Amino acid sequence: MRIAPDELPERARAVLPGGNTRSTVFVPPHPPYAVAGEGCVVTDAQGHRVYDCNNNYTSLLHGHARREIVEVATETLARGSAFGLPTESEIELAELLRDRTGLTRWRFCNSGTEAVMMAVRVARAVTERSRIIRFEASYHGTYDGVVAASATGVPGAVEEQSVILPQADGAAFDAAMRQHGHEVAAVLIDLMPNRAGLRPVPRDFVDHVRARTREYGSLLVVDEVITFRLGVGGLRQRYGVAADLTTLGKVIGGGFPVGAVGGSVDVMKAFDPLGDGVVSWGGTFSANPVSMRAGATALRLYGKSEVDRLNALGDRLRQELADSGLPVSGFGSLIRLLVDDPTVTWWALYREGVLAGTNGLLALSTAMTDDDVTEIGTRVRAAARAST
Structure with missing residues (x-):
């Protein structure tokens, strides 16, 4: 029997703690x-x-059900969804x-969180060190x-392996490296951290971190x-780091x-199953x-002209919102509404009629036209008036 939409929250709470699986999509009383x-x-x-200006937290670059992606995914699924072979x-x-980033060796997993876990593991293996430096309010997964030192369920012993520093604070970073540098396996940095306000990290600070990590033999x-x-090769290429x-x-x-x-080859060879001291994952x-194959198709549909167009749409929307008095941050197709009460x-x-991230994040997609972005701006301004 089909459940009426109004009954979905109660049905969800009967089987899911709080009625959902993902903390990031929850808005009270229920989404x-x-x-x-x-x-x-x-x-x-x-x-x-x-x-949809959430786009599954920035992941749906081409919006929903892009024909070419649906076709390749369907064709691939018909031949088998997964194998115990490469x-x-x-x-x-x-x-x-490789061609887009210049980085020559790759390993795949199932989420950004797991990618960070892999990177930390291989950094520790290569350097034979355990400590990690990261920056306050930068989100690197779950x-x-x-995660934050105050996160429920995280033992204190885990946090002892991290040094957490203020964003873009060169003096604090230098002090931490002087004290811990020879114990630091890696410095983990997000060049425009969303949860820290989606503000680009100053380029001179990034260059400084790169120089210090080389000096101390830590990985960046x-x-x-x-x-x-x-960017075609990400924000990192724009920084030249x-x-x-x-x-x-x-x-x-x-x-x-x-x-x-x-x-690089030298770092990633730690994953080589024919090597010594291999990192098994x-x-x-x-x-x-x-x-x-879906990912490869999405990237082929997102070359320089598409990157430039989407970033230009985002820059236009951000400027229009700022001109209307709304506090905003970000770069290109990522925009953050800096609000006092996100809910x-x-x-x-x-x-x-605008779906945003629960912290005010807006992520545009190539499915949007100039007229769509104009209408989104109109609706965001109307929502801002209604919420004040």
Whole structure:
């Protein structure tokens, strides 16, 4: 028997703690339930249609049900969803990532969180050190070793392996390296951390971190799980910073689960099963052909002209919102509404027909036209008026 939309929250709470699985999509008293997506529009169980500026937290680069991606995923699925053997599809996606980033070796997994876990593991293996330096409010997934010290369920012993520093504070970074540098396996950095306000990290600070990591023999890990969409080779290429390792996810899966770690031959050889002291890493669905081929298709549909167009749309929308008095940050196709009460703003946006991230994040997709972005701007401004 079909359950009425109004009954979905109660049904969910009977089997899911709090009524859902993902903490990031929860808004009190409960979020709406999606039933379909097409292009840049999502329809919920109540029949409400909204512009999707969440895009599954930036991962749906081309919006919903892009024809070419649906076709390749369907064709691949018909030949088998996953195997206990490698497939050509992972070679294909790795070659694409090599050509776009200049990083020559890749390993795949199933999420950005897992990619960070892999990067930390290999950094510790290569350097034979254990300590990690990271920066306050930068989100690197739900792995115990990179969440906030106050996170429920994380033992203190885990946090002891991390040094957490203020964003872009050169003096604090230098002091930490003087004290711990020869124990530091890696410095983990996001060049435009969403949860820290989606503000680009100053280029001179990034260059300084790169120089110090080389000086102390630590690896630089650039987390591009969110920011890879901002350039053909990610935001890292715009900075001109040479990473020892980079972590990817989201857009490189074409709407399917994916994560990846890329790096140099010398670092990534630690994963070589024919080598000594190999870092062993499995994953039943890692590099499954559906994710690999969907991801490769998504990247081929996102060349320089598409990157430039989407970033220009984002820059225009951000400027228009700023000109209307709204506090905003970000770069290119990623925009952050800097609001005092994210829940109130989220519901105001949703009622106006815009789906945002629960922290005010807006992520545009190639499915959006100039007119769509103009309409989104109109609705965001209306929501801002309604929430004040």
